[in-house]
Amino acid sequence: MKQIITIQVGQSGNQIGNAIWNQMMDDCGDKLDQKFFREGIPRTVLVDSEENTLDKISGNKNLQYYDPNNFIYGKNGKCLTFASGYYGQNDLFDEIVERVRKEHEQCDGVQAVQLIHSINGGTGSGMGAKLVYYTSDHFCDCSKINISIYPSKHENSVIYPYNSLLGLMHLNYNYNMGFYFDNDSLQQMTENMFIYDQNYETYNQLLGFAMDGIYKSFRHNSYSNTNFYKIQTNITPFPRLHCYTISLAPLFSYINTPSLLQVSKEIYSKRNQTFSMSLSSGVFLAQQIMIYGDTDVFSVQQEFKQAISSDDIQFVKWVADPITYIICPNKQKQCELMAFSINHHTGIGIKLNQLKQQFKTLFQKRAYLHLFMQEGLDELELQEAESACGDVISEYCCYNDQTDTTDE
Numbered sequence: 266m267k268q269i270i271t272i273q274v275g276q277s278g279n280q281i282g283n284a285i286w287n288q289m290m291d292d293c294g295d296k297l298d299q300k301f302f303r304e305g306i307p308r309t310v311l312v313d314s315e316e317n318t319l320d321k322i323s324g325n326k327n328l329q330y331y332d333p334n335n336f337i338y339g340k341n342g343k344c345l346t347f348a349s350g351y352y353g354q355n356d357l358f359d360e361i362v363e364r365v366r367k368e369h370e371q372c373d374g375v376q377a378v379q380l381i382h383s384i385n386g387g388t389g390s391g392m393g394a395k396l397v398y399y400t401s402d403h404f405c406d407c408s409k410i411n412i413s414i415y416p417s418k419h420e421n422s423v424i425y426p427y428n429s430l431l432g433l434m435h436l437n438y439n440y441n442m443g444f445y446f447d448n449d450s451l452q453q454m455t456e457n458m459f460i461y462d463q464n465y466e467t468y469n470q471l472l473g474f475a476m477d478g479i480y481k482s483f484r485h486n487s488y489s490n491t492n493f494y495k496i497q498t499n500i501t502p503f504p505r506l507h508c509y510t511i512s513l514a515p516l517f518s519y520i521n522t523p524s525l526l527q528v529s530k531e532i533y534s535k536r537n538q539t540f541s542m543s544l545s546s547g548v549f550l551a552q553q554i555m556i557y558g559d560t561d562v563f564s565v566q567q568e569f570k571q572a573i574s575s576d577d578i579q580f581v582k583w584v585a586d587p588i589t590y591i592i593c594p595n596k597q598k599q600c601e602l603m604a605f606s607i608n609h610h611t612g613i614g615i616k617l618n619q620l621k622q623q624f625k626t627l628f629q630k631r632a633y634l635h636l637f638m639q640e641g642l643d644e645l646e647l648q649e650a651e652s653a654c655g656d657v658i659s660e661y662c663c664y665n666d667q668t669d670t671t672d673e
Contacts, residue, residue: 267376267407267492269300270368271309272361272396275389276318277414278382279311280465283322284473285381285412286330292477298484303371306332310364312396314339314354314388335364343387346424347431348640350391358395365400375407377493380440383414385425390432401439408493409440412476415447415540416620424633426624427647433617434650437657442497443508444479445613446472450541457536458517475511475539478605482555482591499589500551500609506660508613510540512606522601525564528556529572532606540616547612547665549580555591558602565590581664614661621654 273282286307290297297305307330313319316338323336339357344350369375378400382389393411401409413436416425436443451468460467483491501507514531515523531537532554533544556565569588572578580587627633628647638644 267374268372273381282381284469288473288477314344347391347428348637348642350387352641377408379410381412384429384432390428394435410442417449430650434653525568529568542612550609553589553607
């Protein structure tokens, strides 16, 4: 059995990672998946440029769930820019590499390396990018996955377009699977669930639940979904395009079990997306749907076909079977019938273009560049990041007109 090594970076990355592990442990009970755990301890390295977040994690009941040697934090304070995270903290980076190596030694083999972070801040984007480059070079034969928080509409930092585009450039060049979330969408989902205590802990719990819905299909040895590579094969028609989003349904428990058609329709609803993007604008390149409950493939295909037709959801016409269905008989605790979907949709190109325009507005004025250049960043790197993002946008946008509906 091959294992999965996780690196969680920065405040957001560690809070999200903690939520994911809590959800997995709650779901698995005593039967923890050895792909993700070793003797009950997550195979993860926790990294931050300051100790506050890691102190909060290590100071509560969760300490028993982590290897204390894998808590790594800097002494120089918070990294605000990509440059400070990427070019600074060299001693911290060496310690991280050593702990990742130790985790590697305790694996039979490595199926995947996954990075959990935010691309908005300095540590998540900068140190994250440095680790992306390292893991891509040292784990070249396995899947490389990022679970990334994307910028929201109202970010506190004015320099997030720089941080985000620089971070995305390294992810696009070196990793082959990316799951993107944003807090705007997670906030809207919690409101739809009638959760009015809005905070990042609530958003992270929802994100952890979504990712556990993906991992669960590995744990139950579904015939076509036993590892990340098979997901990648199912939903990545082009190696350069690997930005995915997740939707889930239902959002809350019903008194009676929801119908399969009801769940199918909700999967394509904007209110069920963990990323602020409408699935009716643009087209699907591919989709993988995991159904948990007592049903069969034929019924699922028929109900989803009806939901797609009624909601005017479109797929590219040159893929014969753009949807992969995974049926898992093991029911969720929350509901008798539940669905999780990995969406590879061209709408992500629209979101990237919005971010690129925000970057361009700052860069044309050379606003705040000194904060990056004083840490060692060259202006050419910013130009390269803008160009790399433009290439991905162009490639996504060129498929928008190549549509088909599944009922034709």
